[in-house]
Amino acid sequence: MxxxxxxxxxxxxxxxxxxxxxxxxxxxxxxxxxxxxxxxxxxxxxxxxxxxxxxxxxxxxxxRSPGRLVKQVAGGGVVKFVTRLADDLDIESVVVPMFRRHTLCVSSQVGCRMGCGFCRTGQMGLLRNLTTEEIVGQVFTARHQLGFDVRNVVFMGMGEPLDNLDNVVQAIRVLADQRGLDIARRYITVSTVGLVAGIGRLAKADEGRVNLAVSLNAPTDEIRSMIMPINRSNPLAALKAALRRYPLAKKSAILIGYVLIADVNDRPEHALTLSRYLSPLKAKLNLIPYNPAPGSEMKAPSPEGYERFYARLVAEKVFVRRRGEKGGGIMAACGQLGGKNQTLDSKPLG
Ligand code: SF4
Known part of the structure; x- marks a missing residue:
């Protein structure tokens, strides 16, 4: 075939x-x-x-069976579209306008088994990995069916890309091929929850250097393990060591996502601990106000609380950017999209 x-x-x-x-x-x-x-x-x-x-x-x-485009919705400055796969499962992708280019946020799995407490995709559990074809197909659909000039690809949709590493690495090779879709590796970002072994394998498997993003979301193991179960087996110290070893491209930095949740990770001492954790890393922090899903027990920070936390990070000389508007949350943290039975127009957490 x-x-x-x-x-x-x-x-x-x-x-x-x-x-x-x-x-x-x-x-x-x-x-x-x-x-x-x-x-x-x-x-x-x-x-x-x-x-x-x-x-x-x-x-x-x-x-050519990457799935069928079944729905698209524009809103909040982004376009979300749904692809129905051959086995009738749905995945979401998001087109985000960025200056003159378009960025596409792709899914790598149907659902996710990482179980982060603040994430809707995590609530679905893992249904299955996407094939390389289904990952590449999302870019093909956005570019050739919907007509967007997609030049950046971020693996921040449904799923944990490093939990489907072989297919993701092959998809990167296909996307980057100059005789095909021709998306330069420096414009491809893989976002992970922080799978230490996977980060090492990505660094070795990938002949060129793609950008790395990490959903950090907590300054201590205690808090991180509470909201991100994966931290129990991949604690912060091991994650930091893996990030220090990751071979960044020139002028590149690791993108750190921090979803700010009221009364969980938003205290002044959290900002200080976070700044110390990041200080040896070449990193840029995206600070994302939590956007609670219906029924969630966690709360969004108040605008003042968000600003206070932001100002503390700035005072500690952290390279930090505000995120959360117009799909910005999608661009700042790992997989925040819904599943087949969830509303397409639901906002990303960020
Ligand atoms: S935040 Fe990312 S890794 Fe965590 S459950 Fe959601 S999709 Fe999975």
């Missing part, structure tokens, strides 16, 4: 040669046509003028 969304150009060319005995003159034309321009029919390609039968055969045998 020719799974074009799962393949880099070279992998596709190799499979094409094996199957049809034709070299890159043909396979490159097909790959560029589909991945770069979003073309479907191959009959119009020059290389097939003398081989219409072959064009039809390739068309029939080339598998």
């Amino acid at each position: 020719l799974k074009i969304f799962e393949s880099t150009h070279d992998q596709f060319a190799e499979a094409f040669l094996r199957r049809y005995g034709k070299g890159t003159h043909y396979s490159t034309a097909v790959y560029r046509h589909v991945m770069k321009t979003g073309g479907t029919g191959l009959g119009g390609l020059d290389v097939f003028v003398r081989f219409p039968e072959l064009a039809r055969q390739v068309e029939n045998e080339m598998v």
Whole structure:
């Protein structure tokens, strides 16, 4: 089978040669046509003028099943869209306008098993990993079906990308292929809850350097373990060591997400402890006011409380940015999207 969304150009060319005995003159034309321009029919390609039968055969045998676009909603400065997968599960993706480019927030799993107490996706549990094709398909849909000039990709949608590392790494390779979707690695960000082993594997598996974002959300192990169960097996000290080892690209910094929750992680001493934790790291902090889901026991900070915490971090010389407006929360922390039975227009937590 020719799974074009799962393949880099070279992998596709190799499979094409094996199957049809034709070299890159043909396979490159097909790959560029589909991945770069979003073309479907191959009959119009020059290389097939003398081989219409072959064009039809390739068309029939080339598998493209990344899911079906079933819904899109614009609001709050972003466009969310839902893809229905072959097994009838739904995933969400979000297009966020950023200056002249568009950023796409992609999902990497249906649901998530990390169980963070403040996250709607976590409440679903993990239903399954997305395939490489289903991850790449979200970018393809945003660019070629919805017409957005997507130039940045952030793995901050549903799921923990490092819990589906093989498919995510292959998706990065496909997305970054210059003969296809051509999204430079410096414009790709993987956001994690802080899986220490996964961060190490990403650093090794990824030939180029993608950006790393971490949902930190707490200054101490005690608080973090309470709201993020994963901290019990991946405590803050081990996480910091992994972050210090991560090979950042030049001029790049680790993006730290901190969802500020009233009476949980918003005290003055928390700001101080947080600043000490971050001080040896090359990091930028996004401070996100918690946006409670219906029925949540946790509370949003007051605007004054948020500003006070922000000012304390600034006073401690933390590189901190306010986040939370117009989909900004999506851009600042890990997977805050809903599931099949949740309302599409529900706001992200941030
Ligand atoms: S915040 Fe991220 S890692 Fe935690 S449950 Fe939600 S999607 Fe999973």
